[in-house]
Amino acid sequence: MSDELKTPLLDELEKGAWPSFVTDLKSMAGKSNMVKDLLRQLEKSYRDKRGYWKHGGLVGVMGYGGGVIGRYSALPDEFPGVSHFHTLRINQTSGWFYTSKALNELMDIWDEHGSGLLNMHGSTGDLVFLGTVSDELEPTFRAVTEKGWDLGGSGSDLRTPSCCVGPARCENACFDTMALTYNITHKYQDELHRPMFNYKYKIKMSGCPNDCTAAIARSDMGVIGIWKDDIRVNQAEFANYVDSGFNVQEFVVEKCPTKCISVEGKEIKIDNSNCVKCMHCINTMPKALAVGKDRGVAITLGAKAPIVEGALFGSVMVPFMKMEPPFEEFHDLLGRIWEFWDEYGKNRERIGEFIVRIGLATFIEGIGLDPIPQMVKQPRDNPYIFFEEYYKEEEEK
Amino acid sequence: MSTTTERKTDIGPPHYEQFLHPIIKANYGKWKYHETLKPGVLVHVAESGDKIFTVRAASPRLISTNFLRKMTGLADKYADGYLRFTSRNNIEFLLANKDNIDPLIKDINAAGTLVGGTNNAISNVIHTQGWVHCHSSATDASGLVKVVMDELAEYFTSMKLPHKLRIAVACCLNMCGAVHASDIAVLGVHRTPPHIDHKNLPNQCEIPTTVASCPNNAIRPTSIEGRATVKVDEEKCMYCGNCFGVCPAMPIADPLNDGVSIWVGGKICNARTEPMFTKLVIPYIPNNPPRWPEVTSAVKNIVELYAKNAKPYERMGEWINRIGWPKFFDLTGIEFTKYHLDDFKHAGTTYRRSLQNRY
Amino acid sequence: MAGEISVEQIADDMYSMVAESAGQKKLKATDLTKAMIAKYGDKVTKQDAKDAIKQLIDSGRCIYGYFGGSSIEIPHTEGAANQ
Numbered sequence: 156m157s158d159e160l161k162t163p164l165l166d167e168l169e170k171g172a173w174p175s176f177v178t179d180l181k182s183m184a185g186k187s188n189m190v191k192d193l194l195r196q197l198e199k200s201y202r203d204k205r206g207y208w209k210h211g212g213l214v215g216v217m218g219y220g221g222g223v224i225g226r227y228s229a230l231p232d233e234f235p236g237v238s239h240f241h242t243l244r245i246n247q248t249s250g251w252f253y254t255s256k257a258l259n260e261l262m263d264i265w266d267e268h269g270s271g272l273l274n275m276h277g278s279t280g281d282l283v284f285l286g287t288v289s290d291e292l293e294p295t296f297r298a299v300t301e302k303g304w305d306l307g308g309s310g311s312d313l314r315t316p317s318c319c320v321g322p323a324r325c326e327n328a329c330f331d332t333m334a335l336t337y338n339i340t341h342k343y344q345d346e347l348h349r350p351m352f353n354y355k356y357k358i359k360m361s362g363c364p365n366d367c368t369a370a371i372a373r374s375d376m377g378v379i380g381i382w383k384d385d386i387r388v389n390q391a392e393f394a395n396y397v398d399s400g401f402n403v404q405e406f407v408v409e410k411c412p413t414k415c416i417s418v419e420g421k422e423i424k425i426d427n428s429n430c431v432k433c434m435h436c437i438n439t440m441p442k443a444l445a446v447g448k449d450r451g452v453a454i455t456l457g458a459k460a461p462i463v464e465g466a467l468f469g470s471v472m473v474p475f476m477k478m479e480p481p482f483e484e485f486h487d488l489l490g491r492i493w494e495f496w497d498e499y500g501k502n503r504e505r506i507g508e509f510i511v512r513i514g515l516a517t518f519i520e521g522i523g524l525d526p527i528p529q530m531v532k533q534p535r536d537n538p539y540i541f542f543e544e545y546y547k548e549e550e551e552k
Numbered sequence: 553m554s555t556t557t558e559r560k561t562d563i564g565p566p567h568y569e570q571f572l573h574p575i576i577k578a579n580y581g582k583w584k585y586h587e588t589l590k591p592g593v594l595v596h597v598a599e600s601g602d603k604i605f606t607v608r609a610a611s612p613r614l615i616s617t618n619f620l621r622k623m624t625g626l627a628d629k630y631a632d633g634y635l636r637f638t639s640r641n642n643i644e645f646l647l648a649n650k651d652n653i654d655p656l657i658k659d660i661n662a663a664g665t666l667v668g669g670t671n672n673a674i675s676n677v678i679h680t681q682g683w684v685h686c687h688s689s690a691t692d693a694s695g696l697v698k699v700v701m702d703e704l705a706e707y708f709t710s711m712k713l714p715h716k717l718r719i720a721v722a723c724c725l726n727m728c729g730a731v732h733a734s735d736i737a738v739l740g741v742h743r744t745p746p747h748i749d750h751k752n753l754p755n756q757c758e759i760p761t762t763v764a765s766c767p768n769n770a771i772r773p774t775s776i777e778g779r780a781t782v783k784v785d786e787e788k789c790m791y792c793g794n795c796f797g798v799c800p801a802m803p804i805a806d807p808l809n810d811g812v813s814i815w816v817g818g819k820i821c822n823a824r825t826e827p828m829f830t831k832l833v834i835p836y837i838p839n840n841p842p843r844w845p846e847v848t849s850a851v852k853n854i855v856e857l858y859a860k861n862a863k864p865y866e867r868m869g870e871w872i873n874r875i876g877w878p879k880f881f882d883l884t885g886i887e888f889t890k891y892h893l894d895d896f897k898h899a900g901t902t903y904r905r906s907l908q909n910r911y
Numbered sequence: 912m913a914g915e916i917s918v919e920q921i922a923d924d925m926y927s928m929v930a931e932s933a934g935q936k937k938l939k940a941t942d943l944t945k946a947m948i949a950k951y952g953d954k955v956t957k958q959d960a961k962d963a964i965k966q967l968i969d970s971g972r973c974i975y976g977y978f979g980g981s982s983i984e985i986p987h988t989e990g991a992a993n994q
Contacts, residue, residue: 172701173666231993323572434823
């Protein structure tokens with residue numbers, strides 16, 4: 156095969172305003188045969204309208220069952236550079252904060268041991284090293300651990316926990332997302348690296364109901380910041396919003412889902428007992444309004460993408476829990492959830508599907524929670540109640 | 553290479569504190585408010601009066617060390633070496649000095665990317681691996697993001713939409729990038745079950761394992777001309793590609809039939825209305841690489857109608873709920889078909905069980 | 912009582928299970944754990960089972976596999992691998 160890289164179809168993706176991954180990958184093609192053959196195989200995919208990858212399920216680093224995704228080209232003779240093209244998931248930092256020094260060190264490792272391609276970041280949160288051969292997995296692992304990094308999760312394990320910036324750079328943070336993420340990632344290294352569950356278990360931490368990590372849609376367990384007391388109001392700043400011509404009536408008062416805001420002159424009044432913490436008023440007037448002081452988290456369980464039983468959002472299991480170091484109440488709850496799911500869940504059954512199959516009542520009994528109306532939108536509207544207590548004739552006195 | 557040192561395991565990620573800008577460390581948990589100074593530029597103000605400036609840049613997510621070294625170089629030059637990534641794969645530079653904002657933006661643009669993605673904008677597009685790395689993809693992901701955002705780049709670099717707009721691309725129903733709660737989702741679809749290579753299957757695959765791999769029990773053992781193989785119950789197959797994962801003789805890719813579908817109206821945050829799933833608007837568009845013109849024009853049409861018709865602070869789904877789905881199909885000119893009618897579990901909850909239609 | 916059966920014994924039993932089902936059914940960590948508890952009752956704890964699995968993996972007698980779910984397998988060349 157000629158050494159020249161001809162990619163007429165991909166070249167079309169070098170046009171346009173959005174940053175071009177093709178231009179970027181081509182800049183690596185001189186350095187890396189893997190990237191060169193990746194572009195060639197991708198060009199073939201663009202021509203044939205199909206992918207050419209095979210899944211590899213056995214590659215990994217010694218002792219771990221997670222953190223490496225095996226991938227092989229289906230056309231190794233044609234594209235030997237990507238005959239093996241495995242992925243390593245490097246556990247990202249809390250809130251995806253880095254220094255250029257740390258990233259440069261990781262890149263030096265990856266340029267030496269792999270393709271030099273990355274995902275910043277994967278859907279679960281990891282920093283992804285994209286593309287290397289089986290023999291380089293262990294040396295790459297050694298090199299990253301030398302620099303103080305470790306692999307993230309994959310398979311039927313605790314997936315790499317991830318979180319929003321939280322208190323690092325957000326006034327809405329109702330708990331320390333960064334600290335909790337660090338805490339559980341370290342506490343549950345065994346669950347992260349050695350798959351022991353029925354299926355994957357993702358945990359995401361968002362500091363407030365704006366939910367920047369999409370915990371309610373994308374994590375088996377969402378830990379989402381919330382407050383119980385009153386929204387803090389700065390009336391002087393509120394008056395400034397009114398004076399600036401901002402249409403408070405239309406854009407804030409009328410948008411409130413529970414209609415708990417009223418304005419008298421240049422003063423805002425909030426019926427906090429009726430506020431559902433949707434964040435809209437706080438988002439629109441960040442100088443005047445702020446989350447309350449009595450803060451904690453709500454815990455949701457069960458979000459997942461469609462396959463197999465259909466997509467699910469997480470639903471509220473705990474409407475409010477204090478969340479402060481050393482986080483023991485949370486560890487305890489998580490332990491009970493895993494224990495029950497482990498015992499009664501089926502192979503490949505996500506926690507959300509498990510709850511739907513056995514019923515919420517059975518599930519909360521199994522993990523030791525009491526039924527409360529905050530867990531549901533409404534009580535049941537069908538009469539098929541399976542009573543567990545009823546009188547027997549001889550007892551009827 | 554270090555071979556003399558002890559092999560380390562289970563050390564976990566490094567502590568985040570060493571990666572925090574000194575201003576962030578000093579004001580951790582003590583932020584007062586933030587403002588958007590212009591598209592892609594934020595200032596966070598602490599109770600102490602300290603300020604940290606953020607400049608947000610687009611990233612294709614699939615990047616090389618060449619690109620990332622350019623970014624770390626800019627972080628060194630303008631941001632004391634501090635940068636982070638958002639949950640939508642934007643790059644954020646954290647600046648102490650306001651005067652560095654404009655020179656940094658100029659250098660970011662020179663490095664081939666854009667600044668924006670804040671407030672009433674389209675933020676970076678979350679997406680999956682596609683033909684670049686995935687065995688079950690029905691389409692490419694990076695290429696689709698590129699062509700869609702080439703059309704819509706002006707909505708990334710400005711803040712002229714009624715509210716924020718979140719686009720996501722997933723290359724098959726496994727949805728590694730969970731697109732089921734985005735304002736607009738482009739979702740790769742297979743339309744045919746795996747093609748069984750009966751000649752090679754007995755040699756390449758363990759039959760019990762292949763049978764067990766199907767999450768929906770659609771695969772059964774059978775024999776053809778005396779050779780053990782498998783058959784697929786096509787009614788039950790949902791095109792997840794899991795069987796292809798264990799059995800290379802069951803490729804799911806079908807160039808003639810694979811393509812993309814378009815979904816709208818999902819949201820995740822709790823602001824005003826509850827989180828919502830996306831709903832189907834276009835069941836199938838054939839793959840037409842390299843630039844998928846039918847997909848880009850469909851997405852652009854929806855975005856422009858939303859920009860024109862939605863009220864301030866209305867997300868896509870909130871706008872559609874206000875005007876009603878019939879009006880949405882009317883406005884967009886998208887054909888409503890039998891595929892839009894749900895026939896999975898709980899389908900009944902999607903039927904119109906009132907007379908509240910607009911005429 | 913816990914500790915009555917050695918971790919080595921549990922690991923050997925687990926290894927036999929994995930070897931017997933190779934090519935037929937991929938066994939998960941929970942399958943092995945439940946089988947050991949069924950066999951030995953309260954003489955084996957979940958932690959013993961976990962330790963035994965770790966021993967099997969760390970010694971290289973078994974490896975983890977992932978095919979839409981994680982399993983514990985005898986090391987072998989996989990079908991997709993390009994040599």
